[in-house]
Amino acid sequence: MRRLIPLAITFVVGTVLIVSVFTPPLENIERTFTLFFDIIAVFAFFLGGGNLLRVHISKLRRRKQDWGFSVVTIVGFLGMLMIGLFKLGGSGNIAAPVDETGSLFYIIFDAVLVPLQSTMYSLLAFFVASASYRAFRAKNREATLLLIAAFVILLGRTPFGTMVSGWIPEWLSIAQIPNLAIWIMNSPNLAGQRAILIGIGLGVISMSLRLILGIERSYLGDDNA
Amino acid sequence: MRRSTYYAVGIVTALFLLSWLLRGWSLADERPDSYLRAFLVTVSAFLTLAIFSFLYKDNPFYKFAEHLFVGVSAAYWMCLGFWSTIVGNLFPRLSEEVSVFFKQPYQPGAYNIFYWTPVILGLFLLMRLSPKAGWLSRWPLAFIVGTTAGLNFIRYLRSDFIVQVSSTFVPLLGREPFQWQGIGDFLANFDLSATGQFAVLLTNWIIFVGVLCGLIYFFFSREHTGAFGAASRIGIWVLMITFGASFGYTVMGRISLLVGRLTFLFRDWLGWIT
Amino acid sequence: MPDLGIVLSLLVIGVGLLWLLIRSLRGQEVERRVIFVFILVAVAAPILFPVTFQEHATPVVKRLFDFIDSLPAGSVVLVSLDYDPAMAPEVQPMTNAMSRHCLTKGHKIVFMGLWATGQSILMSTLQDIILPDFPNIVEGKDFVNVGYKAGNEGVLNVIVTDFKKMFPTDVNGTPLDSTPIMADIRSCRDFDLILSIGGGRPGAKEWVLFVGDPGNVPIGVGVAAVTAPQMYPYYPQQLVGILGGVKGAAEYESELAHRYPRFAHTDQPGLRMMGPQTLAHVVIMAFIVIGNLAFFRGKKVRRT
Numbered sequence: 162m163r164r165l166i167p168l169a170i171t172f173v174v175g176t177v178l179i180v181s182v183f184t185p186p187l188e189n190i191e192r193t194f195t196l197f198f199d200i201i202a203v204f205a206f207f208l209g210g211g212n213l214l215r216v217h218i219s220k221l222r223r224r225k226q227d228w229g230f231s232v233v234t235i236v237g238f239l240g241m242l243m244i245g246l247f248k249l250g251g252s253g254n255i256a257a258p259v260d261e262t263g264s265l266f267y268i269i270f271d272a273v274l275v276p277l278q279s280t281m282y283s284l285l286a287f288f289v290a291s292a293s294y295r296a297f298r299a300k301n302r303e304a305t306l307l308l309i310a311a312f313v314i315l316l317g318r319t320p321f322g323t324m325v326s327g328w329i330p331e332w333l334s335i336a337q338i339p340n341l342a343i344w345i346m347n348s349p350n351l352a353g354q355r356a357i358l359i360g361i362g363l364g365v366i367s368m369s370l371r372l373i374l375g376i377e378r379s380y381l382g383d384d385n386a
Numbered sequence: 387m388r389r390s391t392y393y394a395v396g397i398v399t400a401l402f403l404l405s406w407l408l409r410g411w412s413l414a415d416e417r418p419d420s421y422l423r424a425f426l427v428t429v430s431a432f433l434t435l436a437i438f439s440f441l442y443k444d445n446p447f448y449k450f451a452e453h454l455f456v457g458v459s460a461a462y463w464m465c466l467g468f469w470s471t472i473v474g475n476l477f478p479r480l481s482e483e484v485s486v487f488f489k490q491p492y493q494p495g496a497y498n499i500f501y502w503t504p505v506i507l508g509l510f511l512l513m514r515l516s517p518k519a520g521w522l523s524r525w526p527l528a529f530i531v532g533t534t535a536g537l538n539f540i541r542y543l544r545s546d547f548i549v550q551v552s553s554t555f556v557p558l559l560g561r562e563p564f565q566w567q568g569i570g571d572f573l574a575n576f577d578l579s580a581t582g583q584f585a586v587l588l589t590n591w592i593i594f595v596g597v598l599c600g601l602i603y604f605f606f607s608r609e610h611t612g613a614f615g616a617a618s619r620i621g622i623w624v625l626m627i628t629f630g631a632s633f634g635y636t637v638m639g640r641i642s643l644l645v646g647r648l649t650f651l652f653r654d655w656l657g658w659i660t
Numbered sequence: 661m662p663d664l665g666i667v668l669s670l671l672v673i674g675v676g677l678l679w680l681l682i683r684s685l686r687g688q689e690v691e692r693r694v695i696f697v698f699i700l701v702a703v704a705a706p707i708l709f710p711v712t713f714q715e716h717a718t719p720v721v722k723r724l725f726d727f728i729d730s731l732p733a734g735s736v737v738l739v740s741l742d743y744d745p746a747m748a749p750e751v752q753p754m755t756n757a758m759s760r761h762c763l764t765k766g767h768k769i770v771f772m773g774l775w776a777t778g779q780s781i782l783m784s785t786l787q788d789i790i791l792p793d794f795p796n797i798v799e800g801k802d803f804v805n806v807g808y809k810a811g812n813e814g815v816l817n818v819i820v821t822d823f824k825k826m827f828p829t830d831v832n833g834t835p836l837d838s839t840p841i842m843a844d845i846r847s848c849r850d851f852d853l854i855l856s857i858g859g860g861r862p863g864a865k866e867w868v869l870f871v872g873d874p875g876n877v878p879i880g881v882g883v884a885a886v887t888a889p890q891m892y893p894y895y896p897q898q899l900v901g902i903l904g905g906v907k908g909a910a911e912y913e914s915e916l917a918h919r920y921p922r923f924a925h926t927d928q929p930g931l932r933m934m935g936p937q938t939l940a941h942v943v944i945m946a947f948i949v950i951g952n953l954a955f956f957r958g959k960k961v962r963r964t
Contacts, residue, residue, distance in 0.1 A: 163521050167528035174529055178536025192818050192825060193497070197504040198533040199811025199818070199826075200476050201526050203467035204508030206810070210464045211515050213456070230453040237457030245465025256489035256833030258807060259469045260780040262787050266465065268426065270780050274462060275745040276430040277455040279647055280437035282746035286644035286940075287441055289637055290699040291692045294680075294947040298955050303626045308948065310630025311637075315945055318638055318907045319938040320713035332577040340580035343718055345631055346892055348589045352596025353628025355550050355893040356621070359597070360604050362546030369535035369542075380531050381524055441696050466776035471810040474829065491828060491835045537817055541869040545898065549873065553897050632889045635905060639750060639885030641940040642906045644703050645933050646749025652707055659708060 168375045175373035213238060241269060310345060317342020391446060398447070402432055405655075412657055431655040434647060476501060554597045556590040596624040665709030673702055673939070677946050684954035687961070695947070702943040706935035713934050715907075715914035724880040724901025725915050728758070728853065733766030735852035736845060740867070741771065741778035741785075742858030747884045748781060751857050753909035753930035754882035756789050757916050757923075758855055763794050764920055768841045769803040770851070772827070774815060774862045779808035779831070793926070800830075800839045807831035812862040816870035820848045849875045853900070859884025864891055868898050882908065906933045 174194055181187035217231035244250060250265025251257060260267045299305040316322040322338035329337045335344060371377035410424035417423060436451035478485045478493045479501045485492040507526040514523035559566040566572070576584060602614065603621030610618040652658045676698060683690055717725060728737075739759065743751050762769050771786075773779045782805060790803075797803060806827040809815045818826040823845055824836050836842045844850060848871050856867040856879065864881035872879040878900050883891055885905025895902055903912055909930030917924040 163524065167524040170525060170528040171532035171535070174532030175536035175539070178533060179539055182540045188821060192822055193500070194533060195537070195811070195814045195817045196475065196825065197501075197507070198530060198814040199471055199809060200501075200504035201508050201511060201530060202810045202812070202814065203471045204504075204511045204526070205530075206460075206464045206467040207508075208511055208514055210460045211512065213460050215515060227449060230449050233450055233453040234457035237454045238461045239457075241458045241461035242464060245461060246468065254489075255487075258779070258783070258831045259465055260783055262783050267780060267783065269458065270462060270777075271784070272426040272429050273433065273454065273458055274777075275748075276434045276647075276650070277437065277451055278459070278745045279643065279650075279748065280434045281452075281455070283640075283643040283647045284437065284440065286640040286703070287696045287699055289640045290944055290947060291695045293637075293944045294690070294695050294951045295692075297948050297951065299952055303622055306623055306626040307630040307633070308952075310627040311634045312945055312948075314631050314634025315637060315941045318634065318905075319941050320715070320934060321938050321942060332579055334580045335578045335582075335585050337580065344580065344585065344589065345627060346720075346889065348592040349596055349624050349627040350631040350889050351892040351895075352593050353600055353625045354890055355554065355593075355597045356600025356604065356625070357628075358546050358890075358893050359550050359601060362542045362550070365538050365542045366547065369539040372531055372535040373539070380527060442693065463776050466779065466808060467810045470776070470779070470808050475809070475826070478828065489833050491833075493828060533814065537813060537870070541813075541874070545869045545873045545894075549898060550893055553893070628889070632886075635885040635888050637941065637944055638905050638907065638937065641703065641937055641944075642750045642885065642933060643746065644699075644940075645707065645906075645936045648700075648704055648707055648936075649749075649933075652704075659710075 164378070164381055167381055168378070172373055172375060175369070179373075210238065210242070241266075244269065310349075313338060313345060314342050317345075394446075398432070402428060405431070409655065409657070427654050431651060434651060476505070480505075554594060556593055558587070558590055558594060592624075595620065600624050663709075666705060666711055669701065669705030669709065670939075673698070673705075673943060676701075677943070677950070680947075681950050681953070684950050685957050687954070687958055698943060698947075699940060702940045703936045706939050710932065711935035711938075712931060713938070715910045715931060715934065717911040717915040720895060720902045720904070721908055721911045722901075722915065723896065724903065725761070725912060727878065727880065727900045728761050728767070729765065729919070731765065731767060731852050735765075735767045736770065736841065736850070737762050737767050738770045738772065738848065738851045738854045740854070740856045740858070741773045741782050742775050742856055742863045743781070743860070743884070744775055744777040745781070747859050749929075749933070750884045750906050750909070751859060751882055752781070752785070753906070753928070753933075754903050754912060755785060755857050757909065757912045757930070758857070758880075758882065759785070759790055760793060760923060760926075761912075761916055761920075763790070763797060763802070764922075767852075768801075770841065770845070771803065771805045773808040774812060774866075775858070775860075776808050776810075778858075779805075782807075800834065801841060804836075804839055804841050805831045806836070813866045813870050816862070816866055820871045820875045823847050823850075847875070848877050851877060853877075854879050855882065856880075857882040859887040863887065864899075865894075868894050872898055882912075906930055906937060910934050 177187060177194060178191055181191035214235065217234045220231045221228050221235070245259055245266050248255065248257075248259055248264070248266070250268075251259070252261060252264065257264075260270060297308060299308050316325065317338045317340075322342065326336070326338040334340050368377065372380070406421070406424050406428045409427060410421035413420035413424055433451050433454075436447040439445055440448040473488050473490060477488060478490045479495065479498045482492045482494075507529055510522040511526040512523075513519040572583065575582075578584060599617045599621035601621070602617045603610075603625065608614060649659075653660065680690060680694075680698075731737075739755070739762075741755060759769060771782050773782060786805065791797070794802075799805075807830070809826055815826055824842070827836060829835050830839060848854065854867060854871060854877055856864045858864060864879075864883050864887065867879050867881070871877055879898070880900040880902075881891060882903035883905075885907075888902060888904030888908070891899065891902045891904070903909060907930075910928075910933070911930075913923075913928045913930045917928065
């Protein structure tokens, strides 16, 4: 029973959503199911938050390594949650957006979340540079082809490419690096990406069918759970 | 905590205060809330530098910033999800009194009673946190999986399969404005310009052959020998060029992020550029 | 002074690369923090000593530009901010440029977001960029901000047939039924153009799959550089145009300034970023070459 009902739910919902594409009268049910999905997605956010609290409180209680930083996470989480849920430090208008400019919620977003998130991703620039020096080797023909294409793109997507190959005459302009870069994107890159896209598309289609028909059940987890 | 950690925290605090005061003083002529703005900019700058300190080595400042990010980010998404979707889409369908309280227009409807379904399923989802009642979370998960599978089946079939296959059937002997008028005409007007007939033809041939050979490479049910193997080899070459292009764009993307951060530090924090 | 600064920086980087080459060919280890310092100098120098370049719109960018330009005044454009602060340096210039273009042409804009952070970023975009540039536009009549909704592609699946079912009000709680700009909008099919700006998931791909193809609506995208190569299979049948990374943003800004000179003197972050981008690319290519030279030399030495 514990597996049968979820399987039935998956089957009914998936089938309705597929059939509704061909059956306009079912469109309203399709939209409603999708709206249910959107509302449940918010509960998934709550689940994530709850799990975060559970993990860090557990770390705190057991005095695991770096438990002090768990305090930072918990304080940051609860503080932002209180400010956001009760719109503390806002304009006082309950209908106004929670992140209206000037509100405490927006100030924390701008002063804390923006620099932290942006800087985390900007670290990748350094690691890409390090990987370029240490790891990217033209060990065989395929790798050489990859690096040549990368070079053309790296040069062609900057004004340096125009400077380097601007002397090439118009009748040979395909060899000008910026034009070569454009051609690579519109031709072999398009072909390769399309092949990958079709492959992934077929995979998604078959997996969707497997899930709807109950052949794939891994999302239900362990029976003992 | 070790003594060196105390010294480090002391130095960082002193630098923070100094930076705040200096920046506030420099902004005093520009805005009335200069010291508040300077405080916020200094907080942002120090958090930025705390993350950058990871490049030297893992350290308590980085860990502090990382843990702060995790907590604040999770709460941010929860709050926005609640106010945008629960208050905006759920409450107005469930209760007129609650709608009035949140100043949202009430949306009466004969089938609104069914909107208790996502509430119940959502609460079941939260049961995942409970060891005993965790099995209840399978129901909303099944709903999510069913919705995703149902939506994706048709959309991927249309946009990522049918349309992609049809787009691959490109004219191999010329297209507007170059109509094929025989090999003589082609050779007479032959050039290697980027917008010339040869470039257009080459593009179309590479697209058609490249997609075909790329798909052949991913077909693992048959051994890659003979003509099939040769086609597979061409497929690998096309894919290598694809990955090279992706790498070039990835580098461009990552560098842009660093430019953005350094611009903030030099302009908003240090005031070295305008 | 800026020229002297950039010349000095180039000199420092050049000497540094030479040192790196010699050390690598000798088979000596190079600490990774040295590499980090290189890339830091390569990016920081052109920011401190700005170098600007001319840009020309490539066909994928120009097609989108021309499409927006050719829409009759009063067209309603949906702009979706599907990004977070991490992607903002790349795609924010696109948001600014395309919004300016639309408003200059007299188009009306409906702003929304599939990412929560998109809503917050939109707040600052409206306050710092759009309203100062266009002080006479009226919310509700010339633009409206409907904000963010959770659900990713679930949101798209609803709005493709019934926009107001998902967005009954704007972000301030004003019913869309009483908003002039939304008077003739029942679904995404009623928009003249949809611009998705982002680079992750949900983003441009989801707009094509769930709205563009089912609703037969023209879609233009501005995406982070990492995502740009993956958009090309959809062009031109399913996408009007693609702005890929900061280069795409710079091209669009350049075209906008060229056609509408009033924007030539506004802040153009995309064009500004091309200087650091160029030098960093050259340094990365030098790293790859030096690394490979050292590798092959080491192989040769090991063989002998």
